[in-house]
Amino acid sequence: MIAPDPYLRWAQLTQRRYLQPMRGPDGDWLKLVMTRDGAAALAGKTRRLVWSRANPDTDLATVWLHVDDLDLALAQSTRHRIGLAHPSLAPVVSARDAAARPGLVDMQGPAAPLAEVERCDAPRVIGVIDGRCGFLHQRFWRDGQPRIQRYWDQGAVADPASGLWHTPGDMGYGRAFTGADLHAQASSRLAAGLDAWQREQVELDLYRAFGHALPQACDWTHGTHILSTVLDAHDRARQDRSHKGEQDPGDPAVMHVQLPDLALLDTGANWLASSVLDGIDYILARCRPDAQVFINLSLGGFGGPQNGTSMLEQAIDDQIRAWTGLNGDRRLQVIVAAGNLGSGSVKDDGTGEAQRIHQRLKPDERNGFSFAWHVEIPDATETFVEFWVPALAGQPCAMRATLTPPHGSGAAPLTVEAGQQGELQVGGRRVAAVFNDTHTTDGANGSGASQVLVALAHTEDRDGRPIGPLGRWTLRLEVAPEQALPATVDGWMRRRDIPGELEGYRPQYGFAPSNLAVPDDLLDQRSSLANVHRGQVVGALEHPEDPPAAATLEEAGYSSTLVGGRPIYGPGRLQGPGFTTGTSKELRGTSIAAAHVCGALAGGTLPVKMALKVRGGGPAARGPVGAPPNTVDAIYIVDPP
Numbered sequence: 086m087i088a089p090d091p092y093l094r095w096a097q098l099t100q101r102r103y104l105q106p107m108r109g110p111d112g113d114w115l116k117l118v119m120t121r122d123g124a125a126a127l128a129g130k131t132r133r134l135v136w137s138r139a140n141p142d143t144d145l146a147t148v149w150l151h152v153d154d155l156d157l158a159l160a161q162s163t164r165h166r167i168g169l170a171h172p173s174l175a176p177v178v179s180a181r182d183a184a185a186r187p188g189l190v191d192m193q194g195p196a197a198p199l200a201e202v203e204r205c206d207a208p209r210v211i212g213v214i215d216g217r218c219g220f221l222h223q224r225f226w227r228d229g230q231p232r233i234q235r236y237w238d239q240g241a242v243a244d245p246a247s248g249l250w251h252t253p254g255d256m257g258y259g260r261a262f263t264g265a266d267l268h269a270q271a272s273s274r275l276a277a278g279l280d281a282w283q284r285e286q287v288e289l290d291l292y293r294a295f296g297h298a299l300p301q302a303c304d305w306t307h308g309t310h311i312l313s314t315v316l317d318a319h320d321r322a323r324q325d326r327s328h329k330g331e332q333d334p335g336d337p338a339v340m341h342v343q344l345p346d347l348a349l350l351d352t353g354a355n356w357l358a359s360s361v362l363d364g365i366d367y368i369l370a371r372c373r374p375d376a377q378v379f380i381n382l383s384l385g386g387f388g389g390p391q392n393g394t395s396m397l398e399q400a401i402d403d404q405i406r407a408w409t410g411l412n413g414d415r416r417l418q419v420i421v422a423a424g425n426l427g428s429g430s431v432k433d434d435g436t437g438e439a440q441r442i443h444q445r446l447k448p449d450e451r452n453g454f455s456f457a458w459h460v461e462i463p464d465a466t467e468t469f470v471e472f473w474v475p476a477l478a479g480q481p482c483a484m485r486a487t488l489t490p491p492h493g494s495g496a497a498p499l500t501v502e503a504g505q506q507g508e509l510q511v512g513g514r515r516v517a518a519v520f521n522d523t524h525t526t527d528g529a530n531g532s533g534a535s536q537v538l539v540a541l542a543h544t545e546d547r548d549g550r551p552i553g554p555l556g557r558w559t560l561r562l563e564v565a566p567e568q569a570l571p572a573t574v575d576g577w578m579r580r581r582d583i584p585g586e587l588e589g590y591r592p593q594y595g596f597a598p599s600n601l602a603v604p605d606d607l608l609d610q611r612s613s614l615a616n617v618h619r620g621q622v623v624g625a626l627e628h629p630e631d632p633p634a635a636a637t638l639e640e641a642g643y644s645s646t647l648v649g650g651r652p653i654y655g656p657g658r659l660q661g662p663g664f665t666t667g668t669s670k671e672l673r674g675t676s677i678a679a680a681h682v683c684g685a686l687a688g689g690t691l692p693v694k695m696a697l698k699v700r701g702g703g704p705a706a707r708g709p710v711g712a713p714p715n716t717v718d719a720i721y722i723v724d725p726p
Contacts, residue, residue: 089162090167092538094520095538098508114151115151115155116149117148117150118359118397119148119166121144121145121146123165127158132151132153135149136148142407143404145396146366202254204370204372205235205371205373207338207373207376208373208377209378210337210338210368210371211337211379212364212380213340213341214344214361214384215311215382215383216307216346217307217308218312218341219306219662219665220341221271221665222664230264231264233340235262235338235340236261236263236340237260237340239343244260248270249267256367271291274287282667284666285667288665299664306664307384307672309662309663310661310677311677312680313661314672315681319337319687321685322687323688331689340371342364342368344364344384357385358400365404375416378408378416379418380417380420381680383422383676383680385612385614386613386614387578387579388471389471391575391611393616395614401620418621418686421612422674441595442578442595443575443596444576445576447572454562456596457560458470458557458558460555460557462555463544464543464545469539470577470578472486472537472562472575472576473536474562482571483568484503484535485521486561487560488500490511490554495554496509503522507519511553515542516542517541518540537560539560557597623653623678624654625655625656654721655678655681655722658672658673681723686723690723692721
């Protein structure tokens with residue numbers, strides 16, 4: 086027996102009321118990530134099981150499951166790895182304000198997948214999985230032809246009236262276009278001779294016609310910046326090779342997968358599991374079997390076991406293994422941003438002090454760990470707080486969990502022993518649950534670490550009536566007297582940020598400062614994908630006096646986001662385009678570094694080994710601040726030419 090996914094069990098407890106399903110013609114559907122044997126076990130028992138297109142040589146894939154079959158999935162998840170791709174993080178809205186807040190459910194239901202798709206004939210392919218991209222920007226056109234050969238928007242329904250979009254038959258949802266489609270619909274309007282202002286106006290008109298306009302007043306998107314950085318680095322590397330007299334590899338095919346807008350607001354990034362895995366499948370299905378493929382993943386989330394055994398990390402490793410040639414040639418490279426250093430601080434939530442998304446604690450004087458967080462603002466959304474206890478001597482560490490509700494709530498503390506779950510109720514209303522199951526290497530999270538999940542119900546219902554208590558919550562973790570204590574325990578707030586259309590509506594919660602395991606300024610925001618084994622994990626370097634150059638470790642020390650080994654570093658600060666031609670913005674962090682490294686590798690650049698002690702052009706490097714015990718003595722770096 087293994088422990089079922091706690092997010093699935095919370096959905097079952099709440100009778101699926103607050104799940105964020107995909108709407109289909111015959112009801113609501115959930116997207117799960119599961120093993121093939123898990124799907125086989127469900128076959129014939131569910132109303133309908135639809136696979137997204139997946140590499141037959143890999144074990145993990147995404148699966149559509151009708152919400153009525155959730156209990157069946159839970160029953161099978163005690164024997165097979167089955168995980169919910171996204172927990173219930175959508176705000177609960179009433180009919181009176183749903184029309185004014187579109188996009189809360191922005192994906193359509195599944196359709197039966199087709200068997201074959203048209204493949205690109207290019208020997209090299211660059212794929213980017215990110216947010217909305219300004220595909221009409223002049224940086225993505227060359228000699229009147231679009232450089233993007235395939236584009237898939239996962240979060241919108243294809244509108245045939247636009248003349249551009251179609252539903253990709255193999256994936257069964259979203260909308261897509263080919264480079265030929267885009268050229269036919271836009272090339273005549275984007276003819277040469279337009280100045281930057283004129284082209285920008287034409288682009289805006291076309292975006293509105295295509296239903297691709299920005300959802301709010303904004304002239305920049307992360308996806309546009311990342312794709313431009315990838316292509317710019319590729320073109321520079323290709324030009325550099327030409328100057329050296331080396332063979333020109335030619336233009337690659339470019340593919341962009343646009344993740345759903347709503348999913349990008351989820352700090353915990355539970356959307357990653359299905360959306361990114363589908364994105365990789367979409368790209369590989371359109372590549373010829375012997376192509377060299379470079380996929381950039383500059384986005385990441387917080388939480389997870391942080392040891393390379395999450396379902397998505399294992400799925401990425403599995404895809405890379407399956408795409409390796411018979412001669413051992415690794416023809417698929419997945420480039421991942423390591424995460425950005427910082428305190429993880431979020432806005433003051435009314436307590437008078439900054440809170441944190443991530444907190445790592447060491448044992449206190451009572452030989453336990455006490456986490457505290459405040460819920461001070463009425464909120465129509467659930468909160469998930471995820472705790473990971475590392476294994477001891479290779480064995481899971483079982484801990485007793487005690488959840489104490491806010492003072493005056495009328496509820497007594499809830500104690501849940503290892504391997505059990507419990508609920509906290511106030512006035513007959515379920516306001517919290519604690520899932521304290523040990524996850525072994527065969528478990529739903531694939532880790533010897535122990536996971537403790539606290540699920541807090543929304544504090545007000547869709548009509549603004551109070552439900553859950555406000556105030557200070559605490560979770561106490563303790564071990565049996567004869568058991569050793571782990572050195573640290575990590576806690577993660579799995580909530581969406583407050584940007585975009587949710588400004589002022591979604592409060593942002595975090596942990597209160599307490600018995601930290603490291604100084605405040607060394608708490609990092611390591612990506613939930615930073616431990617993928619076969620991928621290229623990229624850190625960022627930047628010189629404060631020369632932003633485009635990767636010179637020395639900045640004082641903050643981005644390298645502490647890396648776990649060891651021989652990571653690659655790229656420039657941590659680069660200028661890039663806005664959504665339309667004529668706009669620009671500077672981006673910082675490992676997301677931009679990963680994009681640069683992806684493009685450079687696709688262009689044939691080889692990383693250069695660099696000692697940490699001295700780096701020409703700048704002061705002596707401080708070394709990796711907060712680095713793990715196996716301190717990295719040398720790194721590999723990809724500089725702009």
